[in-house]
Amino acid sequence: MKLFTTHHRALGVLHLLLSLAAVTIGTLLSLVMRIHRVWPALAFPFHGQIKPEDYLALVTMHGTLMIFFVLTTAPQLGFANLVLPEQIGARGMAFPRLNAVAFLLTVLALALLLAAFFVPQGASISGWTAYPPMSAIAGAGPGEGTGMDLWIASIGVFCIASWLGAVNMLATILGERRAGMTWSRLPMTVWAWLITSILTLLVFAVLLAAVVLLFSDRHLGSSFFVPAGDLVNGVVVGRGDGSPLLWLHLFWFFGHPEVYIAVLPGMGLVTSLFANFANRPVIGYRTMAAMLVAIGFLGLVVWGHHMFVSGMNPYAGTAFALTTMAIAIPSTVEVLGWLSMLWGGGLRLPTPMLFALGFLSFFIAGGLTGPMLAQPALDSYLHNTFFVVAHFHMVMAMAGVFSLFAGIYYWYPLMTGRLMNETLGKIHCWISVIAAWGTFFPMHLSGLAGEPRHYERLTGPATTFSAITANERGITWSALLLAAAQLIFLWNVFVSARRGRLAGHNPWGATTLEWAPETALGRVQRAPYQYEIGVNQMKFHPQWESASKQE
């Protein structure tokens, strides 16, 4: 496959391969962390024992890789390039060359990020949130010198790449729709991409500004984030009177909508899959689409719930708690909509549907702890404990990754003309569901026991957390199983490309335009998801078939 291409489907596959590389590295890093937590004395080949700063560098790199290069890249630029133009009946993306530039910049950003492992003192240790003054001052710890500079450069380039991708997506959705593709005929995935591209434009701009200010604090002598008289490592570094809280506000104004950027495309995709495999129309199409929009825009006003105990005014804490609680309502509408689509039974359960159901399971589990963490009174115990780690790994990481798997199994025929092996797919899904539950559910218990995040060891001068060591061991074994199960997926992806069963035309009996035969390039005829409710018979009316033909 060519690296320099402007064809949207090829770029989609390239983005997915980039995410595959990032997710592989990110997973290996997390396994090293899990192993270190349980067997701290173990020496790793080519490295030796994990030092405290190594552990924190692993945390930073795991978070950055997964959030930016997997959960932002794959569901948006990966899947959108793969099917968005076809789904709206466009000939291609609006700006093919911009699209290619966005991909190459993402590759550059990934290379800059990974380079931090090979510079003196290694990668940054201040976490993916890079709070100053730690991130603003090279003397604050190992990795805060060159490692942090590379992190800033990588995120800056990534912001620009996402921006270009989002401009392209938005222009395509707004301007390139086929005649007859009205707003109420858009597939739910397109609604999701419409919202995420608007969110990306709004919030990555703020993140870019924030990292530029941080760079300026580090190298140009400004003092946006460092207060007067700040004394780090024996040196008074505070010159002006900046405030670390400014970074928190800028960062989380990006950081919270980022969660929705990661998960909304998955929500759109599973809505389509539930309709497809339950052979039912989407219940309340307009409501479901409107709720996606509501989640997107409420998502812009909840960032303060990451800051209840950060020193922010407690009255602001109340305001952000209420907006956060409000976002539970559209999310609940979505979940109830999905559940009632499924309730009739008679579901077909091929691998993409199983993964979509897995998504729903994790989305519910992680979603329900959301309203708990939205309460500042509870958050003042749970903040920065493993309860939060469990929450976001459920609702963003696992739900996000399961929707990625669902999409890959579902759209694989569009990439290769073949289907992935169903037996292997189902084994992969069931092991992953069970191991993911085994990994992330017990983390709630560690969190309730008070175990904070970012601890490279469980025993400290004042506490031993002896009550949760067995729990931690279970999590590690489960994480190892979860990672091992992904080998089945890798095998399936690469072998099925050559030897998979030929898919033929429209293998899933879907109604959206990405499955239309090339000869059917007329006006869009009808709304998506026109599946007919009948007893044990499949009847559906694709968007490319005219109503009169069916009569």
Added chain:
Amino acid sequence: MRWNLLAVCVCFVAAHVWLIGAMLRRKRTTRGSDASPQNGETESRDASRHLRWTLLAALCCMYLWMAVTAQGLWAGSRYAGPSPAAMQVEVVGEQFQWYFRYPGPDAAFGSTRPDLASAASGNPLGLNPRDARSHDDIVSSVLVLPAGREVDLRLRSIDVIHGLFIPSMRLKENAVPGLVLHVHFTPTTPGTYPILCSHVCGLGHARMQAVLTVVSSAEFDAWLASHARARSEQPSQ
């Protein structure tokens, strides 16, 4: 917390029973007779719409209940300041150590200067020797508090953001350089409790821990007096 966990678990189990139930139903259900499938569908759709609205309303009530109770608790602990009789203690975070400063008999904290701070020379907080109010300040690495008396913690950080976390007091607040933040609480049961750092602050983050010792007020007075004596014997810094 207990009620929250219970409510969340009930919702979680109900949703999963629903989900697995739906997966196991291999045959499609159609309510109503075969003769009039259209009517049957409409009825069942109406029933399912009613069910959805009822569930949504019930869940919204749950969110409302969570929001209201939590705001009550939050307002109770954070909106109002401590009572004027509360004891003052300053908590200072520094890579990778917590320091606790008591104002001494004059009930006032002396000023500090970052350029004077040096743990090696016995002045980790940079107390200013020219400020008379600092002469009786007591700096400790253990937080000792009398049971039953409200305490007002004055939180600062010298270098980077730290997180003061006393799990057994359900208390967490960041120590942010450049800001002085206040949290207040009343320890009731004598005992020893861990104090952790809950915000990543560098390579020693996991070992940045201290101990809170809650004692009776007589023991506390004795502890304070012994430290005050030791302080007055030192040359003033």
